[in-house]
Amino acid sequence: MKPFLPRSLSSRLIGLMLLALALSQGVSLIVYRYERAHAVRTMMREECLGRASSAVQLMNATARPERDEVLRLVNTPLARYWMSASAPQALPDWEATAKAALLHPVLGNSGVETPSLFDPEQDLCVANPGEWESHPASYWPIGMPLQLVELRKWNGYGIVVKLSDGAWLNMVYAKPAHLSNTTPAPGYYVTLLSTVIIFSFAAWLIARHIAQPLRHLTKAAERLGRGEEVAMLVEEGPDDIRKTMSTFNRMQVRLRRFVEDRTRMLAAIGHDLRTPITSLRLRAEFIRETETREKILATLAEMQAMTEASLAFASSEASAEVTRSVDLSSLLESLCDDLAELGWKVNFIGKGEKIAYLCRPDALRRALRNLIENAVRYGECARVDVKPSAENVEIIVQDDGPGISEEDRERVFAPFVRLEASRNGSTGGVGLGLAIARSIVRAHGGDIVLSAGSPGLCVRVTLPRDEEQMAGELKQRL
Ligand SMILES: Nc1ncnc2c1ncn2[C@@H]1O[C@H](COP(=O)(O)OP(=O)(O)OP(=O)(O)O)[C@@H](O)[C@H]1O
Ligand SMILES: [Mg+2]
Structure with missing residues (x-):
């Protein structure tokens, strides 16, 4: 049925x-x-x-x-x-x-x-x-x-x-x-036809009255899900729709306040940790025993790096970047070119076809940079590919390194988590790269999934596309 x-x-x-x-x-x-x-x-x-x-x-x-x-x-x-x-x-x-x-x-x-x-x-x-x-x-x-x-x-x-x-x-x-004539008079059919037309028109009017605000709501929810700034919805239409609109507006205010509070707290913690770290470092300089002093100073340097990274992340979160439509292929290509110029082994293997995508490009670039950086750092080289489909765009970063065992694949996304294998190298990260990348991708409504590559690690970034995204692409093609 x-x-x-x-x-x-x-x-x-x-x-x-x-x-x-x-x-x-x-x-x-x-x-x-x-x-x-x-x-x-x-x-x-x-x-x-x-x-x-x-x-x-x-x-x-x-x-x-x-x-x-x-x-x-x-x-x-x-x-x-x-x-x-x-x-x-x-x-x-x-x-x-x-x-x-x-x-x-x-x-x-x-x-x-x-x-x-x-x-x-x-x-x-x-x-x-x-x-x-x-x-x-x-x-x-x-x-x-x-x-x-x-x-x-x-x-x-x-x-x-x-x-x-x-x-x-x-x-x-x-x-x-x-x-004996038993069929209704022609007038009956005229009345019936006009009733059908009037009823259909009335139904269409009512549906439009309901559907229009619902369409606005769908669009707003979609954009909010991608972390965009959404204007307050006009509370119009029938009572039930009006209530839904006002509930959505309130939810939006609460969500924004929640995110702002969280970012502000992160920034405050990072900021407040700077002073005790600096004073500890000054005191450590007075430790006579060289080995102990070096160890303490190294730990303090690591702590400082962590704090600075947290602060940088918090401030980037706080600065609301404007959403705009960019070509994902060229964004990836230029990112790969930039990193290759630094001497990294980065290879863009995408076809280079135009993929218009509505996003915050600087943030997305940062997330992808973190992933490519990891591939080069822990897997010697990075192969970057992009595959658009009707519902989403997939960006795949692969390397030739040791990969990450299945039980660690979720854990590495937690802030400051670094696997043992990478601790002893001179890789020097603080363990925020994946956390930041996932946070950014999720704010776009997508996700990052790690899996075993052949060889190495396969990092799959999925970014959703909706009607608005497709419309953006169409506009770019014309
Ligand atoms: N491509 C990879 N191959 C193997 N291990 C990886 C790969 N990417 C990440 N890892 C492991 O996951 C850990 C967490 O990565 P993440 O990017 O979050 O932090 P980081 O690279 O150590 O530091 P940061 O990115 O903040 O400079 C890394 O320390 C590393 O052990
Ligand atoms: Mg990293």
Whole structure:
């Protein structure tokens, strides 16, 4: 069922409204048909009684021998009259006589006989259910008892009246199906069509009213997820949407405050550690024993480097870089070229096709630099590749080093974590590179995953692309 459901809010709303409309129209059509049939039957009964009363009065005033001839003239295409000597027989026998009478031709205006309107197979084939109803003289204005039967299957009535001289007048009235119009008038279809149009338009308006603010919200959430500055949403639309907007706005304020507090705290700690480290270093200079002094000074230098790195990170976090669209391929290529100029073994193996990407380029460059730096430092060389796909862009940095064992692959992202293997070398890092890189990539809505390369380490950076990113790319291509 799911794949057939319309996807957008407006098409669902329109579908639902039309379904409700179809249901209500169906019910009202059934009620309309039932009431119409009832009204038509009542009218037909009145008409039959009227015709019968005229015929009774005419027969009462006509001498017996002339009655059959007069009745032949009175017959109409839908009604037939005949005389009988006795009261009506059982309904099936009377029906047989009535059927024969209805199938008999009638005299037209010009005295020419016209064939019967009835088809014996279609209009008069089935027997009618029901019984003769006897009604007293007071039943109708001419004051004579009568017997009446509703001929449902023939769409008509049968009436038998005993005349004042004891003879019986019979009348049958029926209407062939093809003469009774049961389809709704054209006006009905016009009304239905205009209702469908009005309902669909109303549904579309309502959906637009809801969908537009929702679209703004989606875009804002997407941008907030990428760590961009997002303007406060205008709280508009229906109550529920308005509430969602204001909740989003409040969440955004809280998030921003939280990040700012965290960065400020990091900066404060880094700053406050500088003074005791400096004073310790001054005191350490007075230690006479050379070996101990050198060791303490080395540790203090390491501590200072850590503090400076933390401070640098905190200040870069605090300076809000503007998001803009850049070509990721050329960003990577120029970064690799810059590092190669420093004498590093860095190789950009991407195809160089244009990949427009909305990001904070300086921060992203920093993150990628950290990864390439690691590859060169611990893996001798770096091979950098970039692969765009519909949903994201993947940047892969590979090296020829020893790699990182599976159990350490998550741990190395923690700040100040350095693996034993790299501690004893002259590599000189503080263990913040991966933490910073991941923080930056996650702020763009992406992630970094480490895996075993062949050989060495394979670092995979995934950056998400959304509609806005694609639109940016399109704009750049044009
Ligand atoms: N490509 C790699 N191959 C092998 N080990 C790696 C690789 N990249 C990182 N590591 C290990 O992960 C540890 C953490 O790396 P990270 O970049 O966070 O810090 P660092 O390089 O030691 O110092 P910093 O980057 O702050 O100068 C490194 O010390 C190293 O042991
Ligand atoms: Mg590093």
